[in-house]
Each structure stands twice: as structure tokens, then as C-alpha cells.
Amino acid sequence: MESLPRETLVDALESRLREDILTGRHPAGGYLPPERTLADGYGVTRTTLKHAFGRLMQAGLLETRHGVGTRVRDYLRLGGxxxxxxxxxxxxxxxxxxxxxxxxxxxxxxxxxxxxxxxxxxxxxxxxxxxxxxxxxxxxxxxxxxxxxxxxxxxxxxxxxxxxxxxxxxxxxxxxxxxxxxxxxxxxxxxxxxxxxxxxxxxxxxxxxxxxxxxxxxxxxxxxxxxx
Structure with a gap:
């Protein structure tokens, strides 16, 4: 059976980021560190980070502004x-x-x-x-x-x-x-x-x-x- 290490890593990173957002380590309304800094901090590639970002954007926890960065949404004010x-x-x-x-x-x-x-x-x-x-x-x-x-x-x-x-x-x-x-x-x-x-x-x-x-x-x- 073919293993899927990338998906497994994305799952783990998504879970870790979600936990860090919901516990306030990355506060609502604030911008996350630059992608390279964040990827290095979590020990993953920027590609893996982007996949995890995509999932969390779909979940309503993150939003990206072109040329500005990725911000944690104030989900209690804006979420559904x-x-x-x-x-x-x-x-x-x-x-x-x-x-x-x-x-x-x-x-x-x-x-x-x-x-x-x-x-x-x-x-x-x-x-x-x-x-x-x-x-x-x-x-x-x-x-x-x-x-x-x-x-x-x-x-x-x-x-x-x-x-x-x-x-x-x-x-x-x-x-x-x-x-x-x-x-x-x-x-x-x-x-x-x-x-x-x-x-x-x-x-x-x-x-x-x-x-x-x-x-x-x-x-x-x-x-x-x-x-x-």
C-alpha cells in the first residue's frame, strides 16, 4: 500500500496550527509570522505550510491578504x-x-x-x-x-x-x-x-x-x- 507522508504531515501541521490559534498562541486579528519563519519554526516546508493554510482558510480560521500576509480571523466576531x-x-x-x-x-x-x-x-x-x-x-x-x-x-x-x-x-x-x-x-x-x-x-x-x-x-x- 502506498504511504502518504505528505498528507500525514499536513494533517499534523493543520492540527498544530489549529490548536495554536484556538488557544491564543496566534491571537485573533493578528498576522502570522512570515511563511519561511513559520515553516522553519514548525520544521516543515513552505509547501506543507501552504497546504495546511488552505485547510484552515476553508475552515474559517485564517485569511490571506495578497502582499500583506496571513491573518488569524476573529472567528467569534466573524465566524459562522x-x-x-x-x-x-x-x-x-x-x-x-x-x-x-x-x-x-x-x-x-x-x-x-x-x-x-x-x-x-x-x-x-x-x-x-x-x-x-x-x-x-x-x-x-x-x-x-x-x-x-x-x-x-x-x-x-x-x-x-x-x-x-x-x-x-x-x-x-x-x-x-x-x-x-x-x-x-x-x-x-x-x-x-x-x-x-x-x-x-x-x-x-x-x-x-x-x-x-x-x-x-x-x-x-x-x-x-x-x-x-
Whole structure:
């Protein structure tokens, strides 16, 4: 099998640069040292450095100004939610903030879905809920649960809710193996989620909000206890 030392080195450098940016060694808003100086400091070639720069630019952490240099973006001021997966992997502190938004947005989505869902969407929610109870293992249960929440967002008729839901799941799905505790028993997981789906299917907006708040609070607590 052909080895890929260059890619391996680029991966390592990207990770090191990202860590140095997020920990403040290269502060937001400041320019990085000249490429030659930086490459020598990290013990890599300028070609390797440019590859790593390209990835970090795509991630939204760096920007290059022709003739001026490469600057660390102020990602907290200028960045978008697409940075969340990377930030959650970098620091678990971000996960608590993701969960806070998950609670508030999830409850609102359930309320809106109860008032707006079509008959076809109500039927789809029932089928997706059943799939949670029939899933084979914790990972499958967790992913089936995710699909219920995506369907709730679609049922609001508001595409921004759909994108926000996708963003929140994208933030913590990369670390989902550590968050499986609420999903180890398929029947119990289905039972927790059932009141949300039932309220949405019956058109009970206030009930859907309460049920979602309860569900999201309980599952968050279980997840965080599992991490602890």
C-alpha cells in the first residue's frame, strides 16, 4: 500500500496550527509570522505550510491578504455556525453551549411543528419514532432519534429551522460515541421521545413545547453525566 507522508504531515501541521490559534498562541486579528519563519519554526516546508493554510482558510480560521500576509480571523466576531464541529472537538466547554441552544431551539421547533405539520408529516413522524424503538444498537438508536428531530424541523415549514437543526447535530455528532447514554435502550429512548411526537401529531402546540423541553433537558443531563 502506498504511504502518504505528505498528507500525514499536513494533517499534523493543520492540527498544530489549529490548536495554536484556538488557544491564543496566534491571537485573533493578528498576522502570522512570515511563511519561511513559520515553516522553519514548525520544521516543515513552505509547501506543507501552504497546504495546511488552505485547510484552515476553508475552515474559517485564517485569511490571506495578497502582499500583506496571513491573518488569524476573529472567528467569534466573524465566524459562522459551521465552525462548531471543530470547536466542540477542540474543547468540551463548547458542548454545554450547544446543548443550551439545543434546548431553546428544539422546544420552539416542536411548538411550531405542532401548529404547522401536514398530515403526511405527522405520518412520517410516527414512522420515524417507531424506527427509534426498532433500532439495533445505541448508535443506530441515536441516529434514528436525530432523524425524528430533523423531521420536526421540516414540519415547521421554515427552512432556517432545518438548517439550525443540521448545524446543532453537525456540532456534536462527530463526538456522538461519548453521548450514547440516553440511547442504550431502544424502547426507553422511544418512550422518552413519544410525548413530543404525540403532541405534535395532535396539534397541541403548548404541549409539544413542554414535552420537547422535558425531553431535551433529560437527555442532556444523561449525556453530560455520561461524559463526567
Amino acid at each position: 455556525a459551521d465552525l462548531l464541529p471543530m470547536l466542540v472537538r477542540h474543547s468540551p466547554d463548547w458542548l454545554g453551549e450547544v446543548f443550551e441552544v439545543r434546548r431553546s431551539i428544539g422546544a420552539l421547533i416542536a411548538e411550531r411543528a405542532a401548529g404547522r405539520a401536514s398530515e403526511r408529516q405527522r405520518t412520517e413522524l410516527a414512522a420515524l419514532l417507531a424506527a427509534v424503538g426498532e433500532a439495533a444498537d445505541a448508535d443506530a438508536v441515536q441516529l434514528a432519534d436525530v432523524e425524528v428531530h430533523r423531521a420536526l424541523a421540516r414540519a415547521t415549514g421554515n427552512r432556517v429551522y432545518v438548517l439550525l437543526t443540521n448545524t446543532l447535530f453537525n456540532a456534536y455528532l462527530p463526538v456522538r460515541a461519548a453521548l450514547r447514554a440516553p440511547f442504550t435502550d431502544a424502547g426507553v429512548a422511544r418512550g422518552r421521545l413519544e410525548p413530543v411526537v404525540a403532541a405534535v401529531r395532535s396539534g397541541d402546540e403548548a404541549g409539544a413545547r413542554r414535552a420537547a423541553e422535558q425531553y431535551l433537558t433529560v437527555t442532556e443531563r444523561i449525556m453530560l453525566e455520561g461524559l463526567a
